[in-house]
Amino acid sequence: MIIDPASAGAHPLAATAAQFVWLLPMLPLLGFLINGSLALFSVAKLGPDDPSAAGHGHDAHDDHAAHHDDAHGHGDDHHVVRHKYAGIVSLVGPGVLLLAFGLAVAIFAAMSGVDMHAPYVNTLFQWMPVGDLKIDAALQLDPLSMVMVLVITGVGTLIHIFSVGYMQDDPGYPRYFAYLNLFVFFMLLLVLGANYPLLFVGWEGVGLCSYLLIGFWFSEKANADAGKKAFIVNRIGDFGFLVAMFLLFANLGVLDFAGVTANAARLPMGGAVVTAICLFMFLGCTGKSAQIPLYVWLPDAMAGPTPVSALIHAATMVTAGVYLIARSSTLFSMAPLASLTVAAVGALTALFAATIGLKQWDIKKVLAYSTVSQLGYMFVGVGVGAYTAGVFHLVTHAFFKALLFLGSGAVIFAMHRAYHATHNHDDAQDMRNMGGLRKYMPVTWTLMWIATLAIAGIPPFAGFFSKDEILGTVFTRAHGSTLTEVTWLGLPGSTVLYVVYVLGLASALLTAIYMTRMMLYTFHGPNRTGDAEQPHLAEAPWIMTGPLVVLGIASAVGGWLNLPELLKLGPTEGLAHWLEPVVGAATARISGGEGHGGAEVNEWMLIGIAVAIAVAGITFALVRLKPAALVPKKQSPASEGFARVLENKYFVDEAYDAAVIQPVEQTSRYVLWKGIDVGIIDGLFVNGSALAARAMGWLGSQLQSGQVGTYAWVLLIGVIALLGAFTKYR
């Protein structure tokens, strides 16, 4: 595009749809305000003017208490009554997302064909100007944020539409959409913020919405616990993010992305400062993106409604850490040690979570551990400086994992309806209660198989391309890159990378196995739901299957976004070219300028190994697993041996509880509070000195006894003492 000389200096996007970038987050915020008000108005029942006069009488209020109880209990027994504002909420909730998606597409159209080497920054106002610290409320559009915006609003719209069906009977319908809209607002802020503090606003904001949505059915303690756990564990990561920002400001004096990128060269390459910044930042990522050691909150987060798991805990929020590293690629490419850490932790997490996924019975838990594992892949990608590949896997994963979660949502929805019809209170998410659902839900079955093949890495589905690119790059980097020049925990960088590669392959094998297992147990073999329930099992309504179809198509063809050079099935390296202005320099720095090293034969071989492993995994599962041998949950025996360890997730939660939570609580209670505060400070010093004062007073009062004889004795002793003192010091 030719820049008009009159507007030289202005960004080429300045006069396009991009100037309305602020509308992107504002639209969902508006949706939140509308739905939130509706939610509050529909349940609010104002109290009496004088609460103390009304007291807390039982008789007067019992009626409506019972009524409230009924309306809020998320049991199976509530009557299916649509919320009175369901119409307007169904319009506003998904509507604002659709509008935002439309705007995103318009901005995307304006951006393609424009030289995007400089980001388009739209400054709204000064946020925290203090001395030399300048933090603006500014939004930044560049190819990377554009990709994220399209994923968030696109997949987000589909999930919102799906929710209209999934949540239709819920008494908290407007509240649900209010939270979901608020989440999208913060998520867009996260990817559009032009500086780290603003990104952090979105970062904590999505965490907050995640907290609210995990605990959406708050009347059950387990749900409320899970929400709280998610927030607190994330806060541990946020602590790291905060320290990274302090380090950045103390060393560079800036916190905006453009400034950091421009000034990063002032930091010594591979030095302690840049390594520390990156490691603290990565601590933040382990929280938000559920990596070892902070992954523990994500499986529990499945307590929320299933579309929430699809949107927040699979497609968008949990990938924020990957986005953060891609966004900070300049810094990470200068810190090989930190980058290796990212890759190693990612690979370990990928394998570790995949093993747990092998033995879960709850369909959502399988997908949760799968998500943790796939996020590990993304971190392997951005860790070895394959920023494009990391983001590529983020995008394809958003497609197929959203599809898997929504598909599981459709299954759970069907199971729920069946159990509801027969007043059965069995577990609607346990795969041992499913089986043979293919007959009842053919559309969901087909689509979920597409997603399964995609995640397993079978060509030509989307996951194959992105996963292969990550693994291929790991192999290439092990041959020659700045990462091989450092030692990590005493190991040469290249050794670490080979290990990462092997771990990646092993996880790919396990992924194929546990996903096939999930499909077999859910859809194949005989049905175990129950004879009375079977007639009620049916496909979900079209408002739910429609979005699944769209995601199915995306999962099938998403790989075309970034075809490798080897497979000339269309324009190759599309995403890589698109992201080049953002991550190109960093990628070049980490690869030592070698680009795609290695011979083509080598690459073909790598692809062959990856596909063979995926096929092997699927075949193994198909041959070895016998869905016909399964019995419903209630009749199942407890597992033993290593299977039990896996089923209990290696007892990590229990270990954290014993090693961290209990000690902190006990120390706080018995040492700090009852010991130091109540015992020493208050008991000994404060009340002790009061006691001492009282004792002195008592002594004094004893002296004033009124007995002249005593006075005379005291007088005499005093005179002698004084005289003695005088004579001595004379």
Next chain:
Amino acid sequence: MTELLNSLGYNHWILPVLLGLPLAGAVLVLVRGWLLRPAGATDADVMVQTRQAALWVFILEAVLSLGLWWSVNPGTAGWTARVDWAWIPNWGIRFDIGVDGIATMLILLTTLLMPLAVLGGWTSIREKTAAYYALLMVLTTGMLGVFMALDLVLFYTFWELMLVPMYLIIGVWGGQRRLYASMKFFVYTMVGSLLMLVAIIYLGLLLPGGNGQPMFGYDYILHSVHLNSTQQLWLFAAFALAFMVKVPMWPFHTWLPDAHVEAPTAGSVILAAIMLKMGTFGFIRYALPLFPNAAMNDSVRALFLTLAVIGIVYGALVALVQPDFKKLVAYSSVSHLGFVMLGLFALTTQSVQGALMVNLSHGVSTGALFLMIGMVYERRHTRLIADYGGIAAVTPVFATLLTIVCLSSIGVPGTNGFVGEFLVLIGTYRTQPVFAIIAATAVIFAAAYMLWALQRIIYNPLIKPENKGLTDLNRREIALLIPLIAAIVWMGVYPKPVLEKTQAAASRLVRHVESGGNADSGPPMEIR
């Protein structure tokens, strides 16, 4: 707006009026509700009359004070709206008052919170109402006087004036252990401030004026009296002790949980939101600028930074295990005020500005928290967290607002709590990285204690029959919380106007203390 204020001569009368109005109101309420009580009036009649009178006085006070927002020009150094009258000329004591940006924000916090505090106790204060409202008004004069005084004796007078009404408010209208709590509060703070009085007298006698009379003027002592380092150290210690008790800094904090728990709602609100700020204000106005060499002495500074960080972490951890919600908030105050002290002693522009911001946002958030605890206490007569559970199902409005306030207390970005803490920490990291990192762990503990408590109060199953009949907030309660919620969001999203008001005073403080008091940067005499 500024022209309008000038045409009214606003700056010439506003401060004395703000001090005098509550006193006049106190007299009015006492006369009407006690001395000239109509023969047939019942206690309920008196309650209705006095609370309305008090509300109107405080609303008028708040409206009048709003002009200060425009009349303080943050760009220029110096005192605004100064009034300087002779008081006890032979002893060199003057009635000298004036404000800068920092004092103005604290004054506005006070005047805007007082009507809300009155509304908070609207129906729960039923006995001796005339005396109660009169004491609230006298207390207001005392608090405002502390922020305005520019004469050390006058400052001390107001400082002690606050003590008596609060002692009585806790002791008469408080909970079961009110006598112990009020006595502890009184003695603790009294002992703390006695040495300060000695130090003030010493300072006043040090460099007598033209007629040989002592001189207690703040500017005079700041600019003309030169102290050697030993003098500074002793005087600093005397001032600092008084302020440390008030802040409260660990380990002088144990009066706070008791006082908070036993005080009636308005008492807790004022105590937490305003009176705790007296301590930090004391450091900002007196202890740091008057004795910069002592305050920045390496050991002294390390001591205060350490105590601040201990307060931050210790307060948060102890808050975690409190069974009583009011006590939990009290310990969270210890933690938050630790951030203020950390920011002040780290002494960078960002950390000091952050400290001032934490001061204000703690006032708003904690004030709101105590108001809301008061609201459920009025219904259920218990503050124990374990007595609640699942009440979001019956009181959705209460639950929503409580969630917002708790998030602000945790410092979630987008709320006021984040701005202050972030600025303190990022500023502190520049000079004291280790302390900043330790303090930053509080973001984890804060989330833990607040969300755990929140869960046990509003989430979880609604089992207890007493809670099933709980009524939601009424119009008055919602109306009084809305301004606070608005402030929480406004200060979080667009804190710039607030930061601007205190910017000049804050950077002046940093320069002055850094240079050991030698920089020609003190607030110069206002040219009138």
